[in-house]
Structures are given as C-alpha cells and as structure tokens.
Amino acid sequence: MNVTAGELKGRKLYSPKSRAVRPTGSRVREALFSIIGETVLDANVLDIFAGAGTIGIEALSRGAKCCTFVENSASVIEVLKRNIKELELTERTSIIPLDATKAIKMIKNSNEKNKFDIIFLDPPYSRFNKTQELILSISTDDILTPEGTLVWEHDSKKSPENIYGSLKNNFTKRYGDTSITFFSN
DSSP states (O other): OBOOSSTTTTOBOOOOSOTTOOOOOHHHHHHHHHHHGGGGTTOEEEEETOTTOHHHHHHHHTTOSEEEEEOOOHHHHHHHHHHHHHTTOGGGEEEEOSOHHHHHHHHHHOTTOOOEEEEEEOOOGGGHHHHHHHHHHHHHHTOEEEEEEEEEEEETTOOOOSEETTEEEEEEEEETTEEEEEEEO
C-alpha cells in the first residue's frame, strides 16, 4: 500500500499481518480527501483506530500540521511506528496506546485542552453500536473544533443516526462495502 497524494505520494506504507486490521484502500482514501479538500491544510488531526496509520499519514502528506494516532494493539503500534519513522513524520505525530474510549477521556482531561480540526474513525465494522457511543462522547467531550469534521468509515449495510449530541450527519458516500459519513457541529 502507498500514500496516494501530497509530499509523500508513492511512498510505501507497511501493513500489519493481522487480519483484524483493515487498511482503508486507495480508492476510498482518494475519495475521502477529495471531499475534505483544503480543510486538511494545517489541520490538527486525530486518527482513532489508526491501525498502521494509513489515513493519518495521508492527511499529513496532504498538508495537515500534525496527527495524533489512537491504537491499542501493541503489535499494530509497532507497524505504525515503523511507518512514521520511515516517512520521517516523528516531529508531527504522537501515539496514544489506549482503547478509543479511554483515549478520548484522556484527551478531554489533558492540560493542553487539545481540539482537533478533523477526527477520523475507522473501527472494526462489528463495533457499530459502540462507535455510535464513541461519537456521542466526542461531541460531549468537546474535542472537535467548532468548524471541525468527524469522518466515520463504516460498513455500507449500517446507517448512522442523523445527530449525536452536537454533531450532525451531513452526508454519507458509499464505495462498495464501505461507507464514509461526514459529521460537523
């Protein structure tokens, strides 16, 4: 798998051997970033369920200022660290090695009061209901900037709600078995 655009276009991304990790394909990544457009420039990005970092690294390649990756599998984190190191992104990244729910609480309670311009969620498709709870938590914990975008990649057979707290479902795009839903405040 390779980075599809930006300063790192064509550079190789390593993937974990685990079948539990499902990296976002290049077609879906290209469509996603085509929709997001220039809002990625200088953005503070949060990539939850980061896996090997495919989405967050793509955002950095396309001009995001920094990216925080949330991943709780130690073996997958090693692959993520390898991608970050080999692409020389260490200065612009951080990794939170926790479960997504705990990571959101940690971010909320941080002294830095970090807010993100773009939040990507790409959980295992089987966790649909838990992800809806996580989106509500993101809304309640106020970690998305007022102009920010939350992007949820999910199984096309599932339909997200229209509202989660202050977050409103703007639209969904379908790409085969994968759908991407965009939320804003």
